[in-house]
Amino acid sequence: MTNDRPLTAAEKHQWKQDGYLLLRGLIPRERLTAVQHTFEEAVEKILQTLRRDGSITDTKPNIPFDRRLAEAAGALAGKFGRSWRKEIAQRSVFDLQTTPALAHVAAQLTGGDAIGHPVFNARPKLPGQQLTIVPWHQDSGYFGAASEKSLILTVWIPLVPVDRSNGCLQVIPGTHKLNLRNHTQEAREGQFLEADLSGIDESKAVTCTMQPGDALIFTNLTMHRSLESTAPTIRWSIDLRYIRDGDPLGAITWHDPNFKWVIRSPTQPPTDYAPWAADIQQWPW
Numbered sequence: 001m002t003n004d005r006p007l008t009a010a011e012k013h014q015w016k017q018d019g020y021l022l023l024r025g026l027i028p029r030e031r032l033t034a035v036q037h038t039f040e041e042a043v044e045k046i047l048q049t050l051r052r053d054g055s056i057t058d059t060k061p062n063i064p065f066d067r068r069l070a071e072a073a074g075a076l077a078g079k080f081g082r083s084w085r086k087e088i089a090q091r092s093v094f095d096l097q098t099t100p101a102l103a104h105v106a107a108q109l110t111g112g113d114a115i116g117h118p119v120f121n122a123r124p125k126l127p128g129q130q131l132t133i134v135p136w137h138q139d140s141g142y143f144g145a146a147s148e149k150s151l152i153l154t155v156w157i158p159l160v161p162v163d164r165s166n167g168c169l170q171v172i173p174g175t176h177k178l179n180l181r182n183h184t185q186e187a188r189e190g191q192f193l194e195a196d197l198s199g200i201d202e203s204k205a206v207t208c209t210m211q212p213g214d215a216l217i218f219t220n221l222t223m224h225r226s227l228e229s230t231a232p233t234i235r236w237s238i239d240l241r242y243i244r245d246g247d248p249l250g251a252i253t254w255h256d257p258n259f260k261w262v263i264r265s266p267t268q269p270p271t272d273y274a275p276w277a278a279d280i281q282q283w284p285w
């Protein structure tokens with residue numbers, strides 16, 4: 001298959017050693033453009049809601065994507081949540097996750113099959129916003145102890161250039177070799193889960209500066225966080241997940257517990273868009 005992206009020996013070594021990989025230029029531009037359109041539609045809906053209820057008078061249709069939600073809604077944007085899922089559960093997101101180059105990488109890391117995980121999020125991080133500062137955690141802190149021995153890959157993809165100034169991600173290499181740490185709810189506005197970092201050297205954190213098209217991949221035990229944005233623009237990103245075939249999902253499951261999202265497999269036929277979308281539409285959240 002022409003879009004296959006074999007991992008190099010150095011990348012495989014880094015994955016084993018550090019529990020994360022930052023792959024540059026993996027995602028084709030047209031897949032990101034389609035996802036951006038989906039996000040733009042979600043923004044339009046929010047702004048029309050705020051206009052209808054009288055909270056704003058101008059939806060600022062001509063402001064670019066990386067500023068519109070912040071400039072038209074300001075602090076009111078937070079009313080619509082810190083991460084969006086059902087709002088963006090559309091063909092473009094399905095197509096992003098099934099992008100051949102990405103699915104091929106996921107299949108290599110899980111050992112043969114790329115199986116989709118139910119959790120994905122759009123994350124608009126607004127300038128100066130406290131709500132979207134995500135403290136150190138392992139994703140299994142959310143998925144629960146039953147997922148500790150599973151291999152779940154988080155793939156974090158920016159839609160705009162990201163660095164420290166607009167709240168990019170940081171990872172701590174090697175933390176994927178730890179057990180699941182105790183997580184408690186933070187006191188900040190976002191009320192995210194925060195991991196017990198005792199014995200972990202935070203100074204080893206790697207700041208992941210990225211461009212659209214890059215993908216940051218890490219495990220459900222790799223310690224990571226996102227920083228505050230001090231930039232004037234919105235940090236737009238999406239995070240997707242894959243799971244090793246047969247591993248327990250933990251606490252967050254498909255609506256139909258027998259549903260399996262086969263994306264790429266040498267032995268199983270791939271799942272079509274319709275059953276994926278149908279399962280998501282029944283989610284309680």
Ligand SMILES: O=C(O)CCC(=O)C(=O)O
Pocket residue numbers: 123125132134139154156224225226237239
């Ligand atoms: O996008 C962010 O700010 C945080 C992402 C994250 O923590 C995750 O995807 O697990």
